Amino acid sequence: MTNAMKITEEQSLMVDTIRKVTEEKFKPRAAEISETGEFPMENIKLLGDLGILGISIPEEYGGSDGTVMDAVLILEEIAKGCYITAMAALGEIGVQTKAIVAYGTEEQKHKYLPRIARGDAILAICITEPDTGSDAAQMKTNAVLKGNKYIVNGTKTMISRAEVADLFLLFTRFEGEEGYKGIGCLLVDKDTLGLQVKQGFKTMGGEYLWEVVLEDCEVPVENVLVRENGFKKLMSGFNTQRCLNPAITLGLAEGAFNEALRFTKEREQFGQKISDFQGIQWMLAEMYTEIEASKALLYKAAMNAGKGFSDQLEASTAKFFTNEMAIRVTNKALQLHGGYGYTKEYPVERMVRGARFGALGGGTSEIQKNVIAKKLLNADRIY
Structure with a gap:
């Protein structure tokens, strides 16, 4: 890694803190949480107490006014x-919070951002609908102005954190206006009349998604958070999300590599450590190289974003490559564990399942390739 790509001393200290908390507090319960699918509220509260959840929030609203790179490092380490x-923390330091920071009124910022920074307000972003996934411009949810209120009707699905969310960032079209121009965003509190969280879908990663x-x-x-040019602003926010999503899959790949390296140096077959076999060594070399290549792409996109939004080409390239890399690397880590890797006694099977989310969430790999090519x-x- 070139000097320009190195993290700062302050970032290094932050990573050390998160690594210690992850090893001591989060990792021991990771298997249990994956099995039950419970939202890790205790872990989120701890991150709030440490000031980690305020990384994307300006200081005047209770945050630490960090960079996109800071957020990437946080998610990578937790994952x-x-x-x-890591997925729970993504909801607090990701596009939801950055959208309020970028587009919210002063009243909205003062009302919500300090609570988010403390871990006292969980956010859910609602975009996907039963018949509308990647083609968000076709969403059917509609808001009609009646007096001083918008009356909203529609259904959102595959929504993370909805069961515990205090605030929903609801993307909807306004007054039935078709196409991209009609789309904007409303801030909907959990106790709003007419809002219901219904059927939950447990994912292979262990967490639940909700309707x-x-x-x-x-x-x-x-x-109203965004009304004019709502879809364009949404996409700007997702350029940054395309750095934070792969930060999690990068962390999963690194975690799986660490487990595989440890296992191959301890496991003996045919009278020697399996790490002594050239075929095993080559697999480890391939995994390490892919991780480092992904890290270079992702760190470049994150560092260039500063405190704002990421460049679309850089973010999509980093997301596409890192997401696909994580699928390959975690699978190789499982293979290196042999039959043990397929059991729940070892964390690599959990990492394989988690890594699969990246190429689906925040825009599929196919969508990223479309963006890159365009x-x-x-x-x-x-x-």
């Missing part, structure tokens, strides 16, 4: 020990 806790139903849901006009074809010159 090495507990995927579900959120809005039936004549009444949202005050002052809760950017390349619209450029006069790349190199």
Whole structure:
């Protein structure tokens, strides 16, 4: 890694703190949490107490005004020990919070951001619908102004953290206006009349995704977060999310590599450590190289983002490569464990399951390739 890509001394200290907390507090319960699917509220509260959840929030609202790179390092480190806790933290330091910071009114910022920083407000972002996934512009949820309230009807699905969320960032179209221009975002408190969290779907990663139903849901006009150019602003936020999503899969790959390295140096077959076999050594070398290549792409995109939004080409490239890398590396780690890796006694099977989320959430690998290709074809010159 070049000097330009090295993390700062302050970031290094932050990583050391998170690593210690993850090893001592999060990792020991990771298997249990994965089995039950419970939201790791205790872990989130601890991160709030440490000031970690305020990394994306300016100091005047109770945060530490950190960078995208800070958030990447946090999620990467937590994911090495507990995927579900990393996913929970993503909701607090990711696109939801950054959207309120970037587009919220002063009243909205003062109302919500200090609570988020403390870990006292869990956020859920609602975009996906039963018939609308990658093609978000076709969403059917609609908000109609009636007096000083918007009346919202629609159904969202595959929503993380909905069962414990205090605030929903609901993407909807306004007044039935079709296409991208009609889409904006409302802030919906959990006790809002007409909002219901229904059926939950347990994922192979262990966490639950939920269905959120809005039936004549009444949202005050002052809760509009984004109205004009809502879809464009949404996509800007997701450029940053495309750095934070792969931060988790990178951490999973690194965690799985650590487990595989340890296992191969301890396990004996045919009278020698299996790490002495050239075939095993080559697998480890391949895994390490892929992890380092992914880290270079991701760190570049995150560092260039500063405190704002990531470049679309850099973020999509990092997400695509890192997500696919994590699937390969975690699978190789399991293979290196042999039959033991397939059991729940070892954490690698859990990491394989967790890694599979990355290429689906926040835009599939196929969507990322579309974005990359479009950017390349619209450029006069790349190199």
